[in-house]
Amino acid sequence: MKITDAGLHPYPAGDSTVARMALEAAELGFDSAVVIGGAAHRPPGIEVLQGAVISAASVKEVLKRVRDPAVRRADLVYVDAGEIAFNRAIVSIKEVNVVRSIHATRRNAFDHVAARTAAERDVAVNISMAPIIHLRGTKRQRALQRYADILSLQRRYGFPLTISSDARSILGQRSVRETRGLCALFGMTGAEVTEALSSVGRILEPHRPVKVVE
Template sequence: MGKPKFYDLCIHAVPDGENVAEQLAALSRYLGYSGIALTNHSDKLPLSQPVLPSTNEFEIFRGVELAEENPSKLHGLIGKFRKSVDVLIVHGGSETVNRAALENPRVDILNHPAFAKSSGLNQVLAKAAADNDVAIGLTIRPLLHSRGPRRVRLLSDLRANLDLARKYDVPLVLSSDAMSCFDLRSPMEILALAEVCGLEEDEALEAITIVPERIISRNRPGPGYIREGIEVLEEGDYF
């Protein structure tokens, strides 16, 4: 078995986050990732698509995190963005949005499913996620930036969703959800944090390697495809 390829499929660049794509890409490559997805929220997209740096060993994928409370409008956004991105994430947080995302096979990942007094998932929604191959996103940034009761609640919600994911064989994706370079963590740090949160070592590894790679593969054309607008970075071009 070769060396695993690590992916972070949820990173926010300017104007959603604090750093530009080139800075986030350079640091992510330095930390040991094989690829990242730039997934700004749909209401904070750049005015023009940035030129995406890429090498044979490192790729940047186009993504979006849809932020919409109205399920009907959400389905419209899914249709609008699906063909133009490699990774399509829905920002959850209400039962109606979670259901709309998990029942739509064009969605790749549901992030932040929890809402008031609920971890965000139940048996019906977990089964829908499994049937439609929609992954549940486990994001690290909220844990890093929380303390006290809020962190306890986040961990409790995560473990409840993890139990349902195991029961219904729902795919999981681990990501930083970084809003700046300071939120990025190396793959080994992400794996260590995931195990503290209750994931087994093999579950955490699959959630940062195999599942992200599968998502990218199903949304991209076959071998030999070169995405328009790619710029190759030379070795050592960090910052």
């Protein structure tokens, strides 16, 4: 079971390099991290996975973008959530691993139909710590409401969750203990946080029936 930060945005998108963020993640108690849009090299210390984010307005565009060589090379493919029909469609795309930016969507944009499909196809929903850390007032309240709603759907349908700091700097990274505390704000238990932090490994290597090789 590897504790993974499911989203880091290193230099040049942020102000910290992949190596420095990996060093900090290791100190903060993580075993691996998914780097979005970073350099291709993999620093020593913790396992660094490559992620690709698709921000699209239509499902057709997502289907086109998943065939992109840069996206195909990535270990994990993220898609930014959108309207209800869009979310229902993207969770059924084979190449999509994680639906992200759920806090920025409208209420009920990720509904029970999308949740059931996500559970069947092992597509995860990402919970980002950045809105809880950086936003204030009604915007943060709205993000916490979305996360609580996603959590209730996850408990009912059992789709995987991932947790990311979405840090663009080492100053935005948080430890496993702090992540646990921040997730408790919307009712996530310690066991659920641990499971969500370790779900990236399960998405990459899902449980399959044993094949007998002669």
